[in-house]
Amino acid sequence: MQITILGGGGFLGRKFAERLAAEGHLGGQPVTSLVLFDLAAPRPLAAPFPVTCLGGDVASLADVSAAIPPGTSLVVHLAAVVSAAAEADFDLGMRVNLHGTLTVIEACRKLAGPAIHGLAAPPRVLFTSSVASFGGGQAALLPDDARQIPTNSYGAQKAAAELLLQDASRKGFLDAVSIRLPTVIVRPGRPNKAASSFFSAILREPLLGLETPLPVGEDFRVWVCSPRRAVDWLFHAAVMETAPLGVDRGINPPGLAVSVGEMLAALSPAERALVKREPDAAIAGIVGGWPAEFTATRARALGFTPQEGVPQILAAFREDDLAATRAERGL
C-alpha cells in the first residue's frame, strides 16, 4: 500500500513514519511506498520501502496532489497551525487548518473517481482534530455526543474541517476518521507555539535539568495522551472498519484525565523545583476553555486502547525521545 503523511516533518508524523519503517506493513498489508510531505521537505527516512520527501503548501492543490499519487490507500493528515499560532495569525490558521483540509478533500476526490466504478476504494484519511474543538472547561466530563463549541480559532477550524471530511466520506470522495487528540505529552524537542506547550515542558525541561514556567495552578486538569498512544490510535484508525461509524467520523479517544499536580508528582523533588509558577492569563484563557475529561465510551468499544498513567508516559519519553531531545538541543 502507498501511504502519504501530510505534516510528515512534524513529531507525530515522524513517529508514525518510523513505526511504518520498523514494521514494514500496516494491518497485514505490506507498505510499498511512503510520501512524507511538509512545508519544507522532511529529512530522509531509512525504510524497507521507497520514501519520497516533498516540500510544499498544504493549501495548494498542485502540491497536495503531487503528494497523494494515484493508488494511495492512506493519507495521514497532520498538517496544522497549532492553537496559539492560529489565534495570533487568523489568516494562517484558516489557510492551513481549513483550506488545507479542503485541498486534501479535493486531491482525494480526484483519485476517488475510479472508486465509484469499482476500481479502487477511496483513500482512508486520518485527520487529527483536537480536544480544543470543544468547550466546557475544567468542570467538563464530555460524553461522545457532546457538541463542539470551540472557544479558539484552531478548534473552530478543526471542527469545521471535521464536518467537511465527514460529508466527503458520505459522498465517497474519501474515507475519513477524525481523531480528536488530547494534549500530547511529552512532546520532544523545544517548546512550541501551542497554548498547551507547557504541559509537555513541565515534564521535559526538568528532565533536561532546565527551569520552565507553569502558567496555571497545580489543580488544573487536562486530558492527555502520550505520543506513543497517539500513534497507536492512528494505526488502529488506519485499518479499522469504518462502516460501523456511519455518518459520524469523529472519535474522542480514551485519553487520561490528570491534574498538573499529579503530573509533577511523577518528577523527583529536584526536578520539580525547576518548575516555576508564572501565571499567564492568555495561556490559561485558551487551555481553560478545553474540557478536562471525556467518557470516550464509543472509542473503547471501537477498539482504541486507553492511555496508561503518567509514570508510563514519562517512561516512554525517557525511552523514545529524551536522548534525541538532548542531542537536538546540545545539552
Next chain:
Amino acid sequence: MQITILGGGGFLGRKFAERLAAEGHLGGQPVTSLVLFDLAAPRPLAAPFPVTCLGGDVASLADVSAAIPPGTSLVVHLAAVVSAAAEADFDLGMRVNLHGTLTVIEACRKLAGPAIHGLAAPPRVLFTSSVASFGGGQAALLPDDARQIPTNSYGAQKAAAELLLQDASRKGFLDAVSIRLPTVIVRPGRPNKAASSFFSAILREPLLGLETPLPVGEDFRVWVCSPRRAVDWLFHAAVMETAPLGVDRGINPPGLAVSVGEMLAALSPAERALVKREPDAAIAGIVGGWPAEFTATRARALGFTPQEGVPQILAAFREDDLAATRAERGL
C-alpha cells in the same frame, strides 16, 4: 442604519426587505439605506429610504464588499444553494454555502477594523442555517445542545459556516446570530430544488387547484415555520442583545412539529384529493434524516416567538402570497 440583504432576491430576503420598507425602522432606529444583493440584481423596491439593487457572486470578495459598504450595521446573509441542489452539485454548494460565508466574514472583517479602535460596532450578521444541519430523523426530539451531524452536503456546509461565523464573532470581526430555520411553509411561487419543496407544494398547489406529488407517508413528521414567523425571528435576531449568547451563536427557533397528515387536514376534501401519493426514495432519504422536533428552550427564553398552528400558517399564506403566486404563475 445601513442594512444589506445577501440573497435579497429570494423570497425570505424580499419579505424581510418589504417589512423594512413598510416599517421604516428596525429596533427603534431609522433605516437610512438598504442594499439588496443576489446573483441577478433584485427588482426595485419602493421604500422610504434609498434601496440599491446589486447583482454579483457571493463568493467574490469584490462583489460582496461592494454590497456591504462602510457603516453597514446589519447583514442578513440568506444567499444559499438549497439542499437537493447542493447534493446534486457538490462544487456549487461548497462555493455558495461555505466559500460565500467565508467571503461575508472577510468583507465584514475589513469593515470591523475601526470597531477595534472604538469607532463603530462590528456589523450584526444574521445567518440562516437549517434543521438540515442536524441528523436524528423521525424519532428525534433534539435539545438545544444537540450535536450537528448532518446527513447531507447542504447541512454540512451550513454547520461548518456556523462554526466559522461563531469564531469570527469571538474575534470581533462581526456579531453573528445563526438561526437554524425549520422547513419554511408555505413557500410562494413554484416548486424549487430543495428536498423539502414538497412540504410547501402539498398546501400551495391544491390552493391553486393543481395536483401535486407527496413523496413520503402521511405520518411523516416535520419541523416547520411560516415565512412570516421566519421574518419575525430574523427581526428579533437583528436587534437582540448578543452578549448573553456567549460563544454559542446558533439558535434553534421554536418551530412547530407537525405530521403531513395534520398539514393535509387543514385543506378542504376537494383540495386534499389533489395530493397524489408518489413515494420518492431520494427525497425521503434526505428529509428522513432531519430531526422532526426540537425543544427550542433557549430560543423561547431569548424572546423568539413560537410558531402558531397549521391553520394560521395557511391563513398567512392566503393573506400574504396566494394572489401574487397566482399572478406569477398565470393562474
